[in-house]
Amino acid sequence: xxxxxxxxxxxxxxPLVGRGMAQYLGSVLPELExxxxxxxxxxxxxxxxxxxxxxxxxxxxxxEGPCLDALTAWRQGCADTVWLAVSGDDDPTVVDxxxxxxxxxxxxxxxxxxxxxxxxxxxxxxxxxxxxxxSGEAAGGAQRSWSVSPRELGLTPRQGEILALVLRGxxxxxxxxxxxxxxxxxxxxxxxxxxRLGVRSRVEAITLLRGRRLELS
Numbered sequence: 420x421x422x423x424x425x426x427x428x429x430x431x432x433x434p435l436v437g438r439g440m441a442q443y444l445g446s447v448l449p450e451l452e453x454x455x456x457x458x459x460x461x462x463x464x465x466x467x468x469x470x471x472x473x474x475x476x477x478x479x480x481x482x483e484g485p486c487l488d489a490l491t492a493w494r495q496g497c498a499d500t501v502w503l504a505v506s507g508d509d510d511p512t513v514v515d516x517x518x519x520x521x522x523x524x525x526x527x528x529x530x531x532x533x534x535x536x537x538x539x540x541x542x543x544x545x546x547x548x549x550x551x552x553x554s555g556e557a558a559g560g561a562q563r564s565w566s567v568s569p570r571e572l573g574l575t576p577r578q579g580e581i582l583a584l585v586l587r588g589x590x591x592x593x594x595x596x597x598x599x600x601x602x603x604x605x606x607x608x609x610x611x612x613x614x615r616l617g618v619r620s621r622v623e624a625i626t627l628l629r630g631r632r633l634e635l636s
Contacts, residue, residue: 426452427474430462431505432481436528440476440505440535447536448474448543459486463493471497474543479506479517485565487520494521501542505535512565512631514549524548566634573615576635581608583633585621 427444431437434457441453451473456462459481466472479485494500504517507528514525523542526535527550538548569579584594591609595602609621618624 424452425450425473426454426469427476428454428456428462428465428472430456430459430475430477430481430486432457432478432483443532443535444474444476444539447539459483459489462490466493466497471500473501474539475500475502476539477502477504479504479513480508487516491520503538503542503548510565516565518549525550565631567628567631568634574612578608578612578615579633579635581605582612582624583635585609585612586625586628586633 429437429441429444431440437455437457441455444451445453454465456465462475477486477490479487494502502522504522504525505528506513517525524538524547526538526548530550541548569576569582574582580598581594584597591602591605595605613619613624616624616627618627
């Protein structure tokens with residue numbers, strides 16, 4: 420029987436931001452001890468030392484990169500932990516990605532402390548809280564890119580190869596030469612790609628996928 424006191428983990432690679440969230444969390448939920456982590460590897464270490472936390476407040480982007488894959492794997496052993504995702508990233512796909520990874524909620528870092536507190540109470544009550552990411556550039560002007568596979572876009576591997584070259588600005592003739600296929604075949608694939616993405620032109624496709632990195636393997 421686990422008799423360890425309930426606690427929460429705040430994961431953020433900016434110590435000042437993380438400390439602010441931890442202090443506010445302690446003020447709205449004084450019954451929870453709050454542990455801080457600035458790197459992902461500290462989270463599984465804490466869960467081994469103290470057991471799984473009741474709540475994890477985690478920034479999805481760390482200095483080491485996005486932690487969604489590692490977090491998803493960790494939650495297999497801490498399935499009862501409630502995860503509230505936070506981010507300063509304005510990419511509108513962030514909300515969908517954290518939801519798919521198992522987050523109970525999402526709060527943008529531009530939100531007010533009151534919003535943060537309301538989100539915490541909501542997710543701990545077993546309900547969801549998902550804010551839309553803000554429009555505009557990512558916080559601080561940093562350009563971040565989420566990886567996406569052709570399969571996630573509903574494309575075949577060959578269409579993925581062609582799309583990658585389209586995103587580089589190559590014309591059909593160059594794509595045909597590079598892939599050793601006919602130009603008419605390239606045109607057919609490009610038409611299918613645009614239809615699948617729901618856009619009408621290469622420019623619209625490039626705009627749609629801005630902020631995403633196409634991974635072919």
